[in-house]
Amino acid sequence: MTEHSLWRFSRALHRAINERQYADLEALIDEDVDWSIYGPIDMFPFLGARHGKASVLDVIKRIADSVRVHRFDREQILLGVDSAASMMRYSLTALDSNKPISLRLAQFAQFKAGRLSSIRVLIDTFDLVEQALGRPIHLPRMAS
Amino acid sequence: MTEHSLWRFSRALHRAINERQYADLEALIDEDVDWSIYGPIDMFPFLGARHGKASVLDVIKRIADSVRVHRFDREQILLGVDSAASMMRYSLTALDSNKPISLRLAQFAQFKAGRLSSIRVLIDTFDLVEQALGRPIHLPRMAS
DSSP states (O other), rough: OOHHHOOOOOOHHHHHHHHHOOOHHHHTTTEEEEEEESOOTTOOOOEEESSSSHHHHHHHHHHHEEEEEEEEEEEEEEOSSSSSEEEEEEEEHHHHHHHEEEEEEEEEEETTTEEEEEEEEEOOHHHHHHHTTOOOOOOOOOOO | OOOOOOHHHHHHHHHHHHHHOOHHHHHTTEEEEEEOOSSOOOOOOOHHHEEHHHHHHHHHHHHHEEEEEEEEEEEEEEEEESEEEEEEEEEEEEEETEEEEEEEEEEEEEETTEEEEEEEEOOOOOOHHHHTTSSSSOOOOOOO
């Protein structure tokens, strides 16, 4: 049984972010890749949509310049033949402030011939924003 | 081929929220269900974790008291034998303010004998909070 594309991609991505080694990752991204991480792009310019391998590699380099991954747990995972969905919890450090950030996200990925062709990432963004600000945002109570 | 548990659960859930008809849904929830919707519970008390069928039905009733579902699109979906993951976009109305709310979420569900035994829901919460407040929250730029 061959290894699922997700595992290879995930190893290469974490290596790219933590060690700034991009060669493995580059070989695992489709030329025509479609990439979106939903979230407040005014605060985090490396969120948002990118199209094509060059743009995606560029944004991964920006992510590598901003955070280091300490640990991640896959809390949920579902694998299809050429697709994968997972819910993950990351422990990161924000490199500019040296602050620890704990983040939960969900990702849905599609692969074509072993290369990433599409990924959509959803983040618990309010929690992320409060951690990045370093203080709670006061919220009114909206419902009983 | 029998219908996947997700479709039956999804129909019953939307019927519960929009029509406050809970009988179908009640039959599709395991007694020992584990339920979490991650998000700011101070603002939205119906978010958070619940355990057991009675607590889950109670929180679904609170959700039904707070929102109406106008439309949903499944943008991504992955089905396992007894599991399902999807990324969805909802158009809702907040019933107290009559405000429209557009929401993206990811859910990972597990079923046991056709009944929901576990669900984890992640929401793009910052976007949700801004819509519920009806104004943008000013954010500093955190990275280049």
